[in-house]
Amino acid sequence: MQLRSFLLIAFMVVTSFSFGQKVTEIETEDGKHFITTTCEYPIYGTYQFKGAEPIIELNSGGTGQYQQHDALKRPMIWGLECSESGELKATKGYDNVKYILYYKYTTPVAGEPEESWMRIEMTVHLNSGKIFINGERMKLFSAKEEKKK
Numbered sequence: 001m002q003l004r005s006f007l008l009i010a011f012m013v014v015t016s017f018s019f020g021q022k023v024t025e026i027e028t029e030d031g032k033h034f035i036t037t038t039c040e041y042p043i044y045g046t047y048q049f050k051g052a053e054p055i056i057e058l059n060s061g062g063t064g065q066y067q068q069h070d071a072l073k074r075p076m077i078w079g080l081e082c083s084e085s086g087e088l089k090a091t092k093g094y095d096n097v098k099y100i101l102y103y104k105y106t107t108p109v110a111g112e113p114e115e116s117w118m119r120i121e122m123t124v125h126l127n128s129g130k131i132f133i134n135g136e137r138m139k140l141f142s143a144k145e146e147k148k149k
Contacts, residue, residue: 021086024062024079026102028117035079035102036086037062041124043080047137056137066103078103080122095127 021038037060047056054067058078067073081089081100091098101122105115120134131139 023082023084023086025084026079026104026117028102028119033102033117034082034084034086036082036088037079038086039080039088039099041097041131042141043122043124043131045139047131047133047139049137054137056133063106064103066105075106076103077106095125097124097126098122099124101133 021036024035026033026035044058044060047058049055049069054069054071055065055073056067057065057073062077062079064076064078065073066076079102081102083089088099099122101120102117103120104117108114121132123132123135125131129141131141
């Protein structure tokens with residue numbers, strides 16, 4: 001009986017570590033936060049402003065590009081705010097889900113201080129199949145890509 005309990009606990013521990021998501025601790029101007037690049041919605045891809053540049057690109061590995069208006073694309077790292085255990089922090093609306101996206105440029109600009117983590121909103125609009133970053137950059141997704149319920 002004790003051996004069976006031990007084996008069950010060992011299996012659960014190994015399984016939880018095997019399927020856990022990567023969580024990164026970051027330090028922002030308002031304190032410590034945790035981020036992950038795992039989300040139940042198809043957030044990876046290129047977000048455009050009115051169908052063109054400037055863009056924001058999110059890659060699955062937590063890298064990407066961020067382009068400000070009238071500026072060049074700059075490489076960045078990013079993540080969605082989550083708990084220390086990796087559970088995404090989300091605000092659910094009538095037909096949308098809002099997340100907090102943190103990003104940080106990875107290339108310095110000459111003569112400027114080191115970049116800090118920036119915070120912007122990402123909203124997934126379920127009925128329209130649109131995902132917005134900062135309310136202005138948009139990417140479409142199809143029902144096939146949507147989270148499996």
